[in-house]
Amino acid sequence: MQATDASRPSPASRLRRFLVVFGPGLVVMLADTDVGSVITAGQSGVQWGYRLLGLQFLLVPILYIAQELTVRLGLFTGRGHGELIRDTFGKGWAWVSALGLGVAVTGALLTEFSGVAGVGELYGLPRAASLSIAAVALLAVVITGSYRRVERVAIAVGLFELAFFFVAWAAHPSVAGMLKGSVDIPFRDRDYLYLAAANIGAVIMPWMVFYQQSAVADKRLTPEHLRAARWDTAAGALLTQLIMAAVLIACAATIGLRKPDASLETVGDMAQALTPFLGQTMGNLVFGLGVLGAGMVAAIVVSLAFAWGLGEVTGYRHSLEFHPLRARWFYGVYAACVVAGAVLVGVWPDLVSLNVAVQVMNALLLPLVLGFLIALAVRALPAAHRLRGWYLWLVVAVSAVTCALGVFGALAGLA
Template sequence: MTEPSLKTKSVRSGLRPRLPFFAVFGPGLVVMLADTDVGSIITAGQSGVQWGYKLLLLQIVLMPILYIVQELTVRLGIFTGRGHGELIRTAFGSGWAWLSAAGLAVATVGALLTEFSGVAGVGELYGVSRAVTLPLAVIALLAIVITGSYRRVERAAIIIGLFEFAFFGVAWAARPHLGSLVHDSLSVPITNTSYLYLVAANIGAVIMPWMIFYQQSAIADKKLTAEHYHAARWDTAIGSILTQLVMAAVLVAAAATIGRHDPRATLNTVGDMSQALTPLLGQQVGRLVFGLGVLGAAFVAAIVSSLALAWGLGEVAGYRRSLEYHPFKARWFYGVYAIAVIGGAAVVGFAPNLISLNVGVQVMNALLLPLVLGFLIRLAMVTLPPAYRLRGWYFWVVLVVCTITCALGVYGGLSSVL
């Protein structure tokens, strides 16, 4: 299907060849900042509470795995010029494309429930009702996307997401014992089903279907070409490291505080984490730092997951989908985004205890991995130009890494019911 022309000044014309990295920089970092969403923060915190530093090494191991997965989306976006859903439809047919879109929709709904629960939780730390915070969040999210081009949305997401770095301050203030940190991180109770369940949750918190859809579609929307491939890979690599360092910081802070004194505690709400962690920085400062971190995570993930759904459904259904279109010329695209945002906030407004589903949502993402990574690897084998296809030793590295990751995610996710 041939798309009508976009705005007169496209993203491609905005790229400056003499500064390729800074022109290309964005999609990888944005999707990685979104990766550390509210559900991921709660999962990392619960990991530190229940198992101390025993899941810390997993956060480091997941860095290269996350890069391998998202780098494939970079290749596909750059060398095919198509989003993930459109590429699946073209290569395998509409039936498989709709199946992939269904998985995306399920993951997006789960993500939005956790993000808006986090927003409501931060408001309640200051005594502000969710009847106030949720509508304000919806207005802000709609304004960011509907009034801006892709580049404006990208910049806004990066600025908001930088608040997540507040968790580094919380981890530093927790003053973890380095000897215990190193010793415990190398002690892995791999036969414990509760441990395996959190392994699955952490894997699902790192590799999510909407991340793959978003980054590939964002690269296509930004009109990146082969000359930008090297810089786009660096963008993704930097993002992979940063997002896992944030996860590690939350885990370390929780392990050094709550886990040390009450390893049986359960972090079901943002308030639970705040009450345990913010005294490290003083009640007022700590609450502000923690609240900004959670809000940054929630807003970026809400933008990315909702846009991923709007892009993904558009690629499968064939409607216009681009942030470079005026809203009146891409009604379905902006409509899906708006429905996702408004619907997520409405559900959280009427069902206030959904934050307790955080870890379960991440496990659900892990159970979707065979479908998500299966499509990704197959696309990289058959749709890319020969020089950039998965082949040789790197093909086997990717296949083995993704197979082990899927196996751990699925087995760990099912361990509690087996």
């Protein structure tokens, strides 16, 4: 009995272990609530009140299941997602996954930089100036050559998203209205299904999987960190969906009640629509901080995910622990993503209207993302930690239902 007690880690050692592991899950989840997701949640609240609120909470366990598999793969194999697909299924399938990643990254970067430009415009800052400042800041963060430093900056910036909770509180939503609306679901309405698909697509995206698995490998975490990594992922999954719910509630309780036909395709649209309820200064400040945090942390994660993923497929050096001169391709791809995203939004400002469409595209990519995750969890993990038994069938069933809902909603809305 004494030996058992001696071998049991103390609370202090468990806390130290958690702090070592803490980061990748929270960062990727804060990035998950990116500009496109925020606008999708806002549009959901305006058009459908609280009818899509319940979906936000149903997606918490689905998000956790997907990212927990990602963490498990990173911890037990020590390899990133693209590298693991290449080694397990061959280069052809690795390039298929990289292609899906590239499509998702392109759409995400357009929404992130559109959001940053929109915040600048709230304060009269020219689009070229705000995009240039954002691009320089994003390049400066990563060029330091330290994963832990990048992670700390990403968390600090992403926490500005907590401003959305203040917006929801200030909107004074009706609890009875939320409960009633959550169960009043118009299953046959195509517009509703389209937005439901967009909300599903806003939860699980290819770059999230690539980023978290690569971050776990880059941070050199080991199987002994699995428990703490799961808590990190669970906390992040709950936080990101609470933020989505806060945005939806704020817009449903204000704009949805008085201007249900309002179109919120830009950050400016959202902030201006809330002005009568929060005041112009407060509306701009709170929404500006939230969107800026969402856009910047997502831009870091998305660009790094592509640089890691492409490196894992092609074989070039891909780690933030390498000096930029020793990993030129890795840092070059990251820089190219940042600069290209800023330039495209600067040249074609109307790209902000793609926010909801990008999330729908992510829903259509779900079968590819979840399919690879499950296949790797069955084939690539050590035998004792592979998906098997009832949990395997639970994961397959949940993934199949999620994919079916996302794809059906997307196709129904596009029909």
